[in-house]
Amino acid sequence: MAQVTGSTDPAPPWALLAELTHACPLHCPYCSNPLELARRASELSGGEWADVLRQAAELGVVHTHLSGGEPLLRPDLEQIVAAAEAAGIYTQLVTSGTGLDEARLAALTTAGLRSVQLSVQHADPRANDRIAGRRSSFAAKERAAALVRRAGLPLGLNVVLHRDNLDAVDALIDLGVDWGVDRIELANTQFYGWGLLNRTALLPTRDQLARARETVERRREQLAGRIDLVWVVPDYFDGVAKPCMGGWGAVSLTVAPDGTVLPCPAAASLPDLQPPNVRDHPLAWIWERSPAFNRFRGTEWMTGPCHGCPRQEEDFGGCRCQAFALTGDAARTDPACALSPDHHLVRELADGGRPEAPPYVYRRPGAVPAGGGFPGPNSGENLPTCSQ
Numbered sequence: 001m002a003q004v005t006g007s008t009d010p011a012p013p014w015a016l017l018a019e020l021t022h023a024c025p026l027h028c029p030y031c032s033n034p035l036e037l038a039r040r041a042s043e044l045s046g047g048e049w050a051d052v053l054r055q056a057a058e059l060g061v062v063h064t065h066l067s068g069g070e071p072l073l074r075p076d077l078e079q080i081v082a083a084a085e086a087a088g089i090y091t092q093l094v095t096s097g098t099g100l101d102e103a104r105l106a107a108l109t110t111a112g113l114r115s116v117q118l119s120v121q122h123a124d125p126r127a128n129d130r131i132a133g134r135r136s137s138f139a140a141k142e143r144a145a146a147l148v149r150r151a152g153l154p155l156g157l158n159v160v161l162h163r164d165n166l167d168a169v170d171a172l173i174d175l176g177v178d179w180g181v182d183r184i185e186l187a188n189t190q191f192y193g194w195g196l197l198n199r200t201a202l203l204p205t206r207d208q209l210a211r212a213r214e215t216v217e218r219r220r221e222q223l224a225g226r227i228d229l230v231w232v233v234p235d236y237f238d239g240v241a242k243p244c245m246g247g248w249g250a251v252s253l254t255v256a257p258d259g260t261v262l263p264c265p266a267a268a269s270l271p272d273l274q275p276p277n278v279r280d281h282p283l284a285w286i287w288e289r290s291p292a293f294n295r296f297r298g299t300e301w302m303t304g305p306c307h308g309c310p311r312q313e314e315d316f317g318g319c320r321c322q323a324f325a326l327t328g329d330a331a332r333t334d335p336a337c338a339l340s341p342d343h344h345l346v347r348e349l350a351d352g353g354r355p356e357a358p359p360y361v362y363r364r365p366g367a368v369p370a371g372g373g374f375p376g377p378n379s380g381e382n383l384p385t386c387s388q
Protein backbone atom coordinates (compact mmCIF):
# COMPACT_ATOMS: atom_id res chain seq x y z
CA MET A 1 0.00 0.00 0.00
CA ALA A 2 1.36 3.41 -0.96
CA GLN A 3 2.00 5.65 2.02
CA VAL A 4 3.10 9.21 2.02
CA THR A 5 4.18 11.78 4.54
CA GLY A 6 3.88 15.54 4.50
CA SER A 7 1.05 17.40 2.83
CA THR A 8 -0.50 14.58 0.76
CA ASP A 9 -3.17 12.57 2.52
CA PRO A 10 -2.22 9.01 3.47
CA ALA A 11 -4.28 6.06 2.25
CA PRO A 12 -7.34 5.59 4.50
CA PRO A 13 -7.39 2.99 7.29
CA TRP A 14 -9.68 -0.01 6.92
CA ALA A 15 -9.62 -1.45 10.46
CA LEU A 16 -10.14 -0.04 13.94
CA LEU A 17 -9.26 -1.79 17.18
CA ALA A 18 -11.71 -0.44 19.75
CA GLU A 19 -10.38 -1.09 23.26
CA LEU A 20 -13.68 -0.44 25.02
CA THR A 21 -12.24 -0.98 28.51
CA HIS A 22 -9.01 -2.21 30.09
CA ALA A 23 -11.00 -3.93 32.83
CA CYS A 24 -10.81 -7.72 32.55
CA PRO A 25 -11.65 -10.68 34.77
CA LEU A 26 -8.50 -12.43 33.52
CA HIS A 27 -4.88 -11.56 34.20
CA CYS A 28 -2.85 -12.99 31.30
CA PRO A 29 0.88 -12.42 31.82
CA TYR A 30 1.34 -11.38 28.15
CA CYS A 31 -1.64 -9.01 28.00
CA SER A 32 -1.38 -6.44 25.20
CA ASN A 33 -2.93 -3.72 27.37
CA PRO A 34 -0.43 -1.14 28.64
CA LEU A 35 1.21 -1.49 32.06
CA GLU A 36 -0.77 1.54 33.18
CA LEU A 37 -4.35 0.52 32.60
CA ALA A 38 -6.98 3.16 31.86
CA ARG A 39 -9.35 3.67 34.80
CA ARG A 40 -13.02 2.94 34.22
CA ALA A 41 -13.96 6.53 35.12
CA SER A 42 -11.90 7.78 32.16
CA GLU A 43 -13.60 5.55 29.56
CA LEU A 44 -15.39 7.00 26.55
CA SER A 45 -19.16 6.89 26.95
CA GLY A 46 -21.37 4.87 24.60
CA GLY A 47 -22.30 8.11 22.83
CA GLU A 48 -18.64 9.02 22.35
CA TRP A 49 -17.92 5.55 20.92
CA ALA A 50 -20.86 5.96 18.52
CA ASP A 51 -19.33 9.22 17.31
CA VAL A 52 -15.88 7.62 16.94
CA LEU A 53 -17.37 4.80 14.85
CA ARG A 54 -19.29 7.23 12.64
CA GLN A 55 -16.10 9.24 12.05
CA ALA A 56 -14.15 6.03 11.41
CA ALA A 57 -16.63 4.93 8.75
CA GLU A 58 -16.37 8.33 7.04
CA LEU A 59 -12.60 7.91 7.07
CA GLY A 60 -12.80 4.51 5.35
CA VAL A 61 -12.88 1.97 8.20
CA VAL A 62 -14.93 -1.12 7.31
CA HIS A 63 -14.02 -3.52 10.14
CA THR A 64 -13.75 -3.12 13.90
CA HIS A 65 -12.52 -5.45 16.59
CA LEU A 66 -14.47 -4.69 19.76
CA SER A 67 -11.88 -5.59 22.33
CA GLY A 68 -10.54 -4.70 25.75
CA GLY A 69 -9.79 -5.80 28.40
CA GLU A 70 -13.07 -7.65 28.35
CA PRO A 71 -15.63 -5.77 26.22
CA LEU A 72 -18.52 -7.72 27.81
CA LEU A 73 -17.90 -5.66 30.97
CA ARG A 74 -19.37 -2.66 29.10
CA PRO A 75 -23.11 -2.63 29.87
CA ASP A 76 -23.63 -0.53 26.72
CA LEU A 77 -21.83 -2.96 24.38
CA GLU A 78 -25.06 -3.61 22.47
CA GLN A 79 -25.43 0.14 21.76
CA ILE A 80 -21.82 0.32 20.57
CA VAL A 81 -22.37 -2.68 18.25
CA ALA A 82 -25.56 -1.04 16.93
CA ALA A 83 -23.66 2.21 16.30
CA ALA A 84 -21.03 0.34 14.28
CA GLU A 85 -23.74 -1.46 12.33
CA ALA A 86 -25.48 1.85 11.60
CA ALA A 87 -22.19 3.28 10.37
CA GLY A 88 -21.73 0.28 8.06
CA ILE A 89 -18.80 -1.24 9.97
CA TYR A 90 -18.41 -5.04 10.38
CA THR A 91 -18.10 -5.91 14.08
CA GLN A 92 -16.06 -8.71 15.60
CA LEU A 93 -16.16 -9.28 19.36
CA VAL A 94 -12.80 -10.20 20.90
CA THR A 95 -13.57 -11.81 24.25
CA SER A 96 -12.27 -14.10 26.98
CA GLY A 97 -15.79 -15.63 27.05
CA THR A 98 -16.25 -14.78 30.72
CA GLY A 99 -19.71 -13.31 31.25
CA LEU A 100 -21.25 -14.36 27.95
CA ASP A 101 -24.70 -15.93 28.28
CA GLU A 102 -27.45 -16.74 25.82
CA ALA A 103 -29.44 -13.56 26.42
CA ARG A 104 -26.40 -11.29 26.04
CA LEU A 105 -25.31 -13.01 22.84
CA ALA A 106 -28.85 -12.75 21.43
CA ALA A 107 -28.92 -9.01 22.23
CA LEU A 108 -25.52 -8.51 20.62
CA THR A 109 -26.51 -10.46 17.53
CA THR A 110 -29.72 -8.46 17.21
CA ALA A 111 -27.65 -5.27 17.47
CA GLY A 112 -25.56 -6.42 14.49
CA LEU A 113 -22.62 -8.42 15.85
CA ARG A 114 -21.10 -10.42 12.97
CA SER A 115 -18.44 -12.69 14.47
CA VAL A 116 -16.57 -13.66 17.65
CA GLN A 117 -12.92 -14.29 18.51
CA LEU A 118 -12.51 -16.26 21.72
CA SER A 119 -9.19 -16.41 23.57
CA VAL A 120 -7.96 -19.60 25.21
CA GLN A 121 -4.78 -20.01 27.23
CA HIS A 122 -4.28 -23.81 27.15
CA ALA A 123 -6.14 -26.98 26.13
CA ASP A 124 -5.87 -28.30 29.68
CA PRO A 125 -8.43 -26.56 31.94
CA ARG A 126 -6.13 -26.32 34.99
CA ALA A 127 -3.24 -24.95 32.93
CA ASN A 128 -5.63 -22.54 31.19
CA ASP A 129 -6.85 -21.21 34.53
CA ARG A 130 -3.33 -20.87 35.92
CA ILE A 131 -2.13 -18.85 32.90
CA ALA A 132 -5.29 -16.70 32.90
CA GLY A 133 -5.00 -16.16 36.66
CA ARG A 134 -8.63 -17.11 37.23
CA ARG A 135 -10.27 -20.35 38.29
CA SER A 136 -13.08 -21.74 36.08
CA SER A 137 -12.19 -19.48 33.18
CA PHE A 138 -11.77 -22.52 30.89
CA ALA A 139 -15.32 -23.66 31.64
CA ALA A 140 -16.62 -20.18 30.77
CA LYS A 141 -14.81 -20.34 27.42
CA GLU A 142 -16.23 -23.76 26.64
CA ARG A 143 -19.76 -22.48 27.33
CA ALA A 144 -19.15 -19.34 25.27
CA ALA A 145 -17.91 -21.37 22.28
CA ALA A 146 -21.03 -23.55 22.36
CA LEU A 147 -23.29 -20.48 22.55
CA VAL A 148 -21.60 -18.79 19.59
CA ARG A 149 -21.84 -21.96 17.49
CA ARG A 150 -25.51 -22.36 18.36
CA ALA A 151 -26.12 -18.73 17.36
CA GLY A 152 -24.54 -19.49 13.98
CA LEU A 153 -21.87 -16.78 14.17
CA PRO A 154 -18.38 -17.35 12.74
CA LEU A 155 -16.03 -18.28 15.60
CA GLY A 156 -12.27 -17.91 15.84
CA LEU A 157 -9.97 -19.18 18.59
CA ASN A 158 -7.08 -16.89 19.63
CA VAL A 159 -4.11 -18.46 21.40
CA VAL A 160 -1.04 -16.55 22.54
CA LEU A 161 1.85 -19.03 22.52
CA HIS A 162 4.76 -19.18 24.95
CA ARG A 163 6.91 -21.54 27.00
CA ASP A 164 3.93 -22.83 28.99
CA ASN A 165 1.68 -23.87 26.10
CA LEU A 166 3.79 -24.35 22.95
CA ASP A 167 4.06 -28.07 23.66
CA ALA A 168 0.25 -28.24 23.66
CA VAL A 169 -0.27 -26.86 20.15
CA ASP A 170 -1.63 -30.18 18.86
CA ALA A 171 -4.10 -30.35 21.75
CA LEU A 172 -5.08 -26.70 21.24
CA ILE A 173 -5.86 -27.41 17.59
CA ASP A 174 -7.91 -30.46 18.68
CA LEU A 175 -9.77 -28.18 21.07
CA GLY A 176 -10.61 -25.81 18.22
CA VAL A 177 -11.87 -28.75 16.14
CA ASP A 178 -14.03 -29.97 19.09
CA TRP A 179 -15.45 -26.50 19.65
CA GLY A 180 -16.33 -26.16 15.96
CA VAL A 181 -14.26 -23.04 15.24
CA ASP A 182 -13.67 -21.67 11.75
CA ARG A 183 -10.23 -20.24 12.42
CA ILE A 184 -7.41 -20.71 14.92
CA GLU A 185 -4.84 -17.98 15.37
CA LEU A 186 -1.66 -19.19 17.07
CA ALA A 187 0.27 -16.02 17.85
CA ASN A 188 3.67 -16.22 19.48
CA THR A 189 4.05 -13.78 22.37
CA GLN A 190 5.28 -10.29 21.53
CA PHE A 191 7.68 -9.13 24.22
CA TYR A 192 6.68 -5.63 25.19
CA GLY A 193 4.51 -4.33 28.01
CA TRP A 194 3.27 -7.23 30.17
CA GLY A 195 5.00 -9.75 27.89
CA LEU A 196 8.35 -8.03 28.45
CA LEU A 197 7.74 -7.93 32.20
CA ASN A 198 7.13 -11.70 32.09
CA ARG A 199 9.70 -12.54 29.40
CA THR A 200 11.79 -14.90 31.50
CA ALA A 201 8.71 -16.97 32.31
CA LEU A 202 7.30 -16.87 28.77
CA LEU A 203 10.30 -17.14 26.44
CA PRO A 204 10.27 -20.57 24.74
CA THR A 205 13.20 -22.60 23.46
CA ARG A 206 14.11 -23.01 19.81
CA ASP A 207 13.25 -26.72 20.08
CA GLN A 208 9.77 -25.97 21.38
CA LEU A 209 9.16 -23.55 18.52
CA ALA A 210 10.46 -25.97 15.88
CA ARG A 211 8.19 -28.76 17.16
CA ALA A 212 5.17 -26.46 17.29
CA ARG A 213 5.83 -25.14 13.79
CA GLU A 214 6.03 -28.70 12.41
CA THR A 215 2.77 -29.55 14.16
CA VAL A 216 1.03 -26.51 12.67
CA GLU A 217 2.24 -27.41 9.15
CA ARG A 218 1.00 -31.00 9.55
CA ARG A 219 -2.38 -29.96 10.95
CA ARG A 220 -2.80 -27.21 8.37
CA GLU A 221 -2.60 -29.79 5.61
CA GLN A 222 -5.00 -32.07 7.46
CA LEU A 223 -7.56 -29.32 8.15
CA ALA A 224 -7.33 -27.53 4.79
CA GLY A 225 -10.74 -26.31 3.68
CA ARG A 226 -12.22 -26.81 7.18
CA ILE A 227 -10.30 -24.61 9.60
CA ASP A 228 -8.02 -21.71 8.79
CA LEU A 229 -4.81 -22.17 10.85
CA VAL A 230 -2.80 -18.97 11.30
CA TRP A 231 0.73 -19.01 12.77
CA VAL A 232 2.09 -15.60 13.85
CA VAL A 233 5.87 -15.81 13.82
CA PRO A 234 8.11 -15.56 16.88
CA ASP A 235 10.35 -12.70 15.78
CA TYR A 236 13.14 -13.17 18.36
CA PHE A 237 14.13 -16.41 16.69
CA ASP A 238 14.12 -15.99 12.91
CA GLY A 239 16.36 -12.95 12.37
CA VAL A 240 13.49 -11.36 10.47
CA ALA A 241 11.53 -8.29 11.61
CA LYS A 242 7.77 -8.59 11.39
CA PRO A 243 5.72 -6.08 9.40
CA CYS A 244 4.11 -4.68 12.52
CA MET A 245 0.50 -3.52 11.95
CA GLY A 246 1.18 -3.56 8.19
CA GLY A 247 3.19 -0.35 8.74
CA TRP A 248 2.81 2.60 11.10
CA GLY A 249 -0.40 4.51 10.34
CA ALA A 250 -0.87 2.42 7.19
CA VAL A 251 -3.96 0.23 7.54
CA SER A 252 -5.37 0.40 11.06
CA LEU A 253 -5.69 2.45 14.21
CA THR A 254 -6.34 1.69 17.87
CA VAL A 255 -8.64 3.72 20.10
CA ALA A 256 -7.86 3.16 23.79
CA PRO A 257 -10.63 3.20 26.44
CA ASP A 258 -10.02 6.87 27.31
CA GLY A 259 -10.11 8.00 23.66
CA THR A 260 -6.35 8.04 23.06
CA VAL A 261 -5.70 7.11 19.42
CA LEU A 262 -2.64 5.02 18.64
CA PRO A 263 -1.04 3.50 15.53
CA CYS A 264 -0.78 0.22 17.47
CA PRO A 265 -2.00 -0.97 20.90
CA ALA A 266 1.51 -0.85 22.40
CA ALA A 267 2.49 2.60 21.09
CA ALA A 268 1.48 4.29 24.35
CA SER A 269 4.78 2.95 25.68
CA LEU A 270 6.75 5.41 23.49
CA PRO A 271 7.54 8.27 25.91
CA ASP A 272 7.57 11.26 23.55
CA LEU A 273 4.82 10.22 21.11
CA GLN A 274 2.12 12.49 22.60
CA PRO A 275 -0.75 10.49 21.08
CA PRO A 276 -3.85 12.52 20.25
CA ASN A 277 -7.30 11.93 21.74
CA VAL A 278 -10.70 11.81 20.03
CA ARG A 279 -12.01 14.10 22.75
CA ASP A 280 -9.70 16.83 21.41
CA HIS A 281 -9.45 16.24 17.65
CA PRO A 282 -11.48 14.80 14.75
CA LEU A 283 -10.40 11.28 13.81
CA ALA A 284 -9.60 12.38 10.23
CA TRP A 285 -7.11 14.97 11.51
CA ILE A 286 -5.58 12.39 13.83
CA TRP A 287 -5.09 9.89 10.99
CA GLU A 288 -3.96 12.32 8.33
CA ARG A 289 -2.23 15.19 10.12
CA SER A 290 -1.28 14.36 13.70
CA PRO A 291 2.47 14.25 14.43
CA ALA A 292 2.01 10.89 16.20
CA PHE A 293 0.57 9.14 13.13
CA ASN A 294 3.12 10.73 10.78
CA ARG A 295 6.10 10.02 13.02
CA PHE A 296 7.03 6.62 11.53
CA ARG A 297 4.71 6.58 8.51
CA GLY A 298 6.22 5.51 5.20
CA THR A 299 9.99 5.09 4.88
CA GLU A 300 11.47 8.60 5.07
CA TRP A 301 12.12 8.36 8.83
CA MET A 302 14.34 5.30 8.43
CA THR A 303 18.04 5.40 9.26
CA GLY A 304 20.74 2.76 9.74
CA PRO A 305 20.39 -0.51 7.84
CA CYS A 306 16.69 0.16 7.06
CA HIS A 307 17.60 3.22 4.98
CA GLY A 308 17.57 2.05 1.37
CA CYS A 309 17.02 -1.60 2.35
CA PRO A 310 15.10 -3.56 -0.33
CA ARG A 311 12.76 -4.98 2.36
CA GLN A 312 11.67 -1.61 3.77
CA GLU A 313 8.28 -1.72 1.97
CA GLU A 314 7.71 -5.30 3.20
CA ASP A 315 8.48 -5.10 6.92
CA PHE A 316 8.52 -1.30 7.45
CA GLY A 317 11.62 -1.63 9.63
CA GLY A 318 9.82 -3.90 12.10
CA CYS A 319 8.22 -2.90 15.37
CA ARG A 320 8.83 0.60 16.80
CA CYS A 321 7.71 -0.45 20.27
CA GLN A 322 10.14 -3.35 20.30
CA ALA A 323 12.96 -1.09 19.06
CA PHE A 324 12.23 1.28 21.93
CA ALA A 325 11.79 -1.45 24.54
CA LEU A 326 15.15 -3.05 23.71
CA THR A 327 17.31 -0.05 22.74
CA GLY A 328 15.59 3.01 24.21
CA ASP A 329 15.27 4.51 20.70
CA ALA A 330 12.04 3.91 18.76
CA ALA A 331 13.67 5.05 15.48
CA ARG A 332 16.32 2.30 15.43
CA THR A 333 15.99 -0.83 13.30
CA ASP A 334 14.00 -3.48 15.15
CA PRO A 335 16.61 -5.67 16.92
CA ALA A 336 14.68 -8.73 15.66
CA CYS A 337 16.23 -8.07 12.22
CA ALA A 338 19.56 -9.85 11.66
CA LEU A 339 20.87 -6.67 9.95
CA SER A 340 20.27 -4.56 13.07
CA PRO A 341 23.40 -3.57 15.05
CA ASP A 342 21.32 -4.47 18.13
CA HIS A 343 20.39 -7.96 16.92
CA HIS A 344 22.65 -9.57 19.55
CA LEU A 345 20.11 -8.44 22.17
CA VAL A 346 17.50 -10.90 20.90
CA ARG A 347 19.99 -13.50 19.66
CA GLU A 348 21.44 -13.92 23.15
CA LEU A 349 17.96 -14.34 24.57
CA ALA A 350 16.83 -16.77 21.87
CA ASP A 351 19.90 -18.98 22.17
CA GLY A 352 20.70 -18.53 25.86
CA GLY A 353 19.80 -20.94 28.63
CA ARG A 354 16.37 -21.02 30.21
CA PRO A 355 16.45 -20.52 33.96
CA GLU A 356 13.62 -22.01 35.97
CA ALA A 357 10.54 -19.98 35.11
CA PRO A 358 9.70 -17.39 37.78
CA PRO A 359 6.04 -16.94 38.81
CA TYR A 360 4.02 -14.74 36.50
CA VAL A 361 3.57 -11.07 37.27
CA TYR A 362 -0.18 -10.77 36.72
CA ARG A 363 -2.14 -7.61 36.02
CA ARG A 364 -3.21 -5.67 39.11
CA PRO A 365 -5.77 -2.88 39.40
CA GLY A 366 -4.50 0.52 38.49
CA ALA A 367 -0.75 0.29 38.82
CA VAL A 368 2.36 -1.57 37.76
CA PRO A 369 2.97 -4.32 40.30
CA ALA A 370 6.11 -4.07 42.34
CA GLY A 371 7.03 -7.65 41.44
CA GLY A 372 6.20 -11.24 42.26
CA GLY A 373 3.27 -13.28 41.05
CA PHE A 374 0.74 -15.59 42.56
CA PRO A 375 2.17 -18.45 44.47
CA GLY A 376 0.74 -21.32 42.49
CA PRO A 377 -1.82 -22.78 40.12
CA ASN A 378 -5.41 -21.59 40.28
CA SER A 379 -4.70 -18.95 42.85
CA GLY A 380 -6.47 -16.20 40.91
CA GLU A 381 -9.99 -16.92 42.17
CA ASN A 382 -10.26 -13.92 44.45
CA LEU A 383 -8.51 -11.39 42.27
CA PRO A 384 -10.40 -8.22 41.54
CA THR A 385 -11.25 -7.42 37.96
CA CYS A 386 -8.33 -5.40 36.60
CA SER A 387 -8.81 -1.67 36.30
CA GLN A 388 -12.24 -1.57 37.90
Ligand code: SF4
Pocket residue numbers: 024025026027028030031032033068069070095096119363
Ligand atom coordinates in the same frame (compact mmCIF):
# COMPACT_ATOMS: atom_id res chain seq x y z
S1 SF4 B 1 -5.94 -10.15 30.63
FE1 SF4 B 1 -6.03 -11.72 29.00
S2 SF4 B 1 -8.16 -11.80 28.38
FE2 SF4 B 1 -7.88 -9.90 29.54
S3 SF4 B 1 -7.42 -8.32 28.00
FE3 SF4 B 1 -5.46 -9.07 28.70
S4 SF4 B 1 -4.94 -10.74 27.26
FE4 SF4 B 1 -7.13 -10.32 27.03
Ligand code: SF4
Pocket residue numbers: 241305306307309310311312313315316317318333334337338339340
Ligand atom coordinates in the same frame (compact mmCIF):
# COMPACT_ATOMS: atom_id res chain seq x y z
S1 SF4 C 1 17.17 -3.51 7.77
FE1 SF4 C 1 15.14 -2.66 8.24
S2 SF4 C 1 14.00 -2.74 6.31
FE2 SF4 C 1 15.82 -4.08 6.08
S3 SF4 C 1 15.13 -6.12 6.62
FE3 SF4 C 1 15.91 -5.21 8.51
S4 SF4 C 1 14.16 -4.25 9.52
FE4 SF4 C 1 13.58 -4.65 7.38
